[in-house]
Amino acid sequence: MKLSIIIANWNGKDLLRKCLPSVIAAAEYVKKKYEIIVVDNGSIDGSVQFLKLKFPKVRMVRLKENMGFVKAGNIGAKKAKGDILAFINNDIMIKEDSLLYMIDHFKDPKVFGVSPKLLKWDKKTIQTEFLGCDFVLGTVVQTQPNMNEPDRNEFKEPVTTFFALGGASAIDRKKFFRLGGFDELYSPFYWEEVDLSYRAYKRGWVCIYDPKAVFYHKHRATLSKNFSVETLQLQELKARFIFTWSNFSDPMILLAHFAFLPFVLLRSAFKTSYRSRRFLDDVAFFQAAGEWRRILQKRVDEKKNAKLSDREALRIINSNKANGLAPVRIWKFLGK
Secondary structure: OOEEEEEEEOOOHHHHHHHHHHHHHHHHHHOOOEEEEEEEEOOOOOHHHHHHHHOOOOEEEEEOOOOHHHHHHHHHHHHOOOOEEEEEOOOEEEOOOHHHHHHHHHHOOOEEEEEEEEEEOOOOEEEEOOOEEEEEOOEEEEEOOOOOOEOOOOOOOOEEOOOOOOOEEEEEHHHHHHOOOOOHHHOOOOOHHHHHHHHHHHOOOEEEEEEEEEEEEOOOOOHHHHOOHHHHHHHHHHHHHHHHHHHOOOHHHHHHHHHHHHHHHHHOOOOOOOOOOOOHHHHHHHHHHOOHHHHHHHHHHHHHHOOOOHHHHHHHHHHHOHHHHOOOOHHHHHOO
16 A cells, blocks of 8 residues: 655745654655655745755655645645545644554545544644534534643544545545545635545545544644735635535525525624624625536536435534534624
């Protein structure tokens, strides 16, 4: 079993200098054939020259311009030769034995993807463990136990998780391509891994969280330097609409979504802790609606290939009890 590690990079020379040695050490620890592919999104900070000089064994894929994580991830996957694709952000360091734990899960043919415990840069605070899927006012939300809490090593056994983290995961290569890879409807970033993983669940596969695998993440180290808060929020809100319209076919889920939609859009007239300016949801709604042809075609395609209903898929996802451990309250969803 060969491992292909894919890293999308954009002006991240300093991050690569800090993080790449730990990725290489983790790959060596597995004691299997591996390759590291860096897909460079048109960097102008000397990233390419740095990699050639310091890490000559790393395979380089150079893009002329910044195409974002979604397209870079797909390009890297097509160049990869491994049975397992590990997508790792350029702002992540890895505990040495982590990849070994993650790869072991692929002995089970039902496993689509595996995610680690994701700690913040201080190596003490939880960013993401396992995730559940819930709905508030007809809007899909992710539930995350212990988010932003000190790591107390509370959960010790692998469980299902809503999705394999886009920049911190290992994915079965054959299954990845059977799903068509990351859907470029989500370009340049956000929710592409949620979409991919949920479609995998509806094919009868599962995503696993393994707490013995530990990654350390400098959150938004690249995005926050190059995009405004408003742009990031808008992209996330737009992607959430696209995900909902593309993937859910359960009548009650859709009924709740569209019944509460006027209220959600009206609420957008007010600033909240998550919306840096007014009417951001409304802008996101109309941008997402502009993709209606592609969304409708995707719904048709996925319905033909799905083996499980939404309720069956959600039952498996939420068997980890994340929703009970980290319930999402309406007031929190609306913001202050």
